[in-house]
Amino acid sequence: MIDLFRDLFFRRPMAKVRTRIAPSPTGDPHVGTAYIALFNRCFARQHEGEFILRIEDTDQTRSTARSEQDILKALRWLGLDWHEGPDIGGPHGPYRQSQRSDIYRQHIDVLLENGQAFCCFCSAERLDALRATQTENRQTPGYDGHCLALSEQDIQKKLAEKVPYVVRMRVPSEGECVFQDRLRGEIRIAWEQIDMQVLMKSDHLPTYHFANVVDDHLMEITHVIRGEEWINSTPKHILLYQHFGWQPPQFCHMPLLRNPDKSKLSKRKNPTSISYYKDMGYLPEALINYLGMMGWTMPDGSEKFSIDEMQAAFDIDRVSLGGPVFDVEKLDWLNGKYIRENLDAEAFAQVFAQWAFDSAKISKIVPLLKDRVERLSDVVPLAGFFLSGLLPISDADFVHKQLSPAQCKTILQLTVWQLEQLPEWTRESVEQLCQTLSQFMGIKIRETLFPLFIAITGKAVSTSVIDAIYILGLDISRARIRHAVEVLGGVSKKDVKELEKTLRDLQKFLLPAQD
RNA sequence: GUCCCCUUCGUCUAGAGGCCUAGGACACCGGGUUUUCAUCCCGGCAACGGGGGUUCGAAACCCCCAGGGGACGCCA
16 A cells, blocks of 8 residues: 555656556467456556557467467457457557567667677577586576677677577676565565576567567556566566666566466366366356456455456455465356356356357357257257266276277377377367377277267267367367376376377377378 | 575465454355255354564564475577
């Protein structure tokens, strides 16, 4: 409260509160992104400020337009809309970093001229070797300042020869960076802990650290509310603000969402994609409410609240710092409560129909079952699994003439791993994957598919399981296969090790086929 | 390995030095309602990581330890 008072009346008397969410479009829309967006949005709107969305797509190799679309769609589905963004524009655009290259180049030139940044011509090989030596000697890995010794002539010569280079920032060698975290108070980090961060990559695109600071300043962001994982790089950011002579924003690091084992929430251990929760039939109101109770509570203790109610009562200083475990059981209870209390019969019918009979999905399913049914009443028993979550299966379902339960488990685990690595989600790629797995295992495709039929459709006989995986998508397929592995007794750490070895063999097996 | 952050029931949390015999919710266990089940209602189980201080008084403030997590990329 005191901090707030000081900031509002002394440090930045007129500044309108502006916060942002800055997702990187490199994968599925993550619940962690929605979580941080929710708190940023509540904070901004409560102060009659603005919440903006910026796309951080400076990693050209991993960013995709598809992922950007999915993220925007998922955030909107949850009711997290923004005042400015790549889709709606605004006075501080463009809001996609890949379209702001000129801005970054101008700013990097300033640092280069002032000697606050320098060109580094070191090869990836040299840096790898350096890191390896440092790790071996139990030193903190980091750049050794090699190119700092280059003379102006050396630099000009290398530039003329078009030797690839990056731009790194200079960092003080002594002293410490002291900054305030809104939730934690003073944090001190010694400058010797801070690496000479690359600011501009050899593809001339900025790194996160650089683009983020430049954009946050130009977009007039007053409060940076982000995940705890960024605490250690905050000194780099503060140093950049200082170099440019800019007023840094107020930093506020939120606790990280956790898996049940307390590690940072990850899709290997827990479904993290917002689309998964949508496909499983969670209501957006329930999911966003649930995220709002991670590290935060309403002052009156109520647990069911809308995003507007949260915003009205919001107080960021009441965020608790222990990393909250994402507990699906409590989410289930909340979602049920929303269905029971917020939907009357008519609304329920409408919501259900909208969820179940998505026309794109239906048009893919219909061809699979139309020729297999004799009565319309056969449809639900045959294809009900398309509208289900996890299936009620048991280890008895996996009994098979040729395959042992252990083999079933191996097939299932290898299939998930392979599905996760699929560069493109098409029916053909799923089929190809099953074919090669069957060749690799030296068994017929029919047998390879058996455990997948049980895991995905719940029965040994059903519509094409390959099409089913393709239509259900990675999130649901992964959840069902994982559930099946659990039903078969799960995998021990020892099993995982062996399976990973088998996976490597499988990948070796795949290589010649791809030539 | 180095640095940083965190620590209340199994889980989400309340707690601003005396309202704490530590409250609520999920889960779990009992009971009631219900033709079954679910819902709903009632009850129960269950926590301040450890050790030192400060104080008349500590879950709360300070220190140490332990445990957990995170960061150390031309990823974000």
